[in-house]
Amino acid sequence: MAVQEVAYKSAEIEIKKYRDRVNAEAHRAHLRRQRLETLQQDNHFEDPHKNLVMAKNIPTFCDESERKQAKKPRKGKLAERWRKTYAQAFVEEDRYWQSINQSALDAAAVCNYITAEAGKSRLPAMHFCSVCSCPCCMKCVTCEDRFCSKRCLEIHKDTRCMKRVM
Template sequence: MATGRESGRLKDANQKRVLDEAARRRRMRKALEALELDNFHDDPHADLVMSKKVPKFQETLESRGGRKKKTRSAEYYKQRFRKTFAQLVEEDQNYNPDPPNYITAQAAPSKVPERHFCAVCGFISNYKCIPCGARYCSVRCLGTHLDTRCLKWTA
């Protein structure tokens, strides 16, 4: 009696729930929104006021030759007044309402097939997770995906 061997990965995949395309799109949209919220945040130290009792070491070094006016670098203003992508697009739309602008820009479809990248490491991927549809490139990335990402932290 010869019994056929079967892959443990495929056997486990049959027991997991498989998301339909709409659920996969919702999950991807939620992940992108979470990344956008994570990337932009207000400066937590913007409203701090320095105490007058704190020693001013920089000023003591500069005060030997005379008192200099404090200058702020361009980096200070970049951090203080940075904007989200949505704010920049809206500002562009208000500043330049006539085409061409970001909203009206279009490109022809690509003539080459689209490339797929690993959701874990970013390399080119050839494989797709059966339950959630995320891409992975190797068994190691699949293990990481299953341990930390696959169908976790989503509603």
């Protein structure tokens, strides 16, 4: 009986640890969402300088030597007129590849922006410090952000750790 009770207790402890870990992950996800929402709210404000009108008698802070008159770019205007945006080039390439008879071409031989695909890396994922972007191997216990040194950990705890946001 004592053996069964010990096994039951150890299984119960493992279940509690698993629940705590799941709750911690859910709490971290909640804090991340809350942090993003506060950042979004900070971004929505009206520009205080929107209605200011520049007066002619106020000096500008540009040097006179920097104000050189450039040559009139005649060829530049023509190039700007016919320049394609990224979206236009993407759509045009897609139409081109759709218009080509795909049965005549090998599927393996056709490689363009749409069909190009890289395989999964054989190397492990790289992890970088959230403070200084150096390679690192340590995580914060609270929010699981990564850091590389004690100095970066102190900066993270002072300014970036999610428990400080609340």
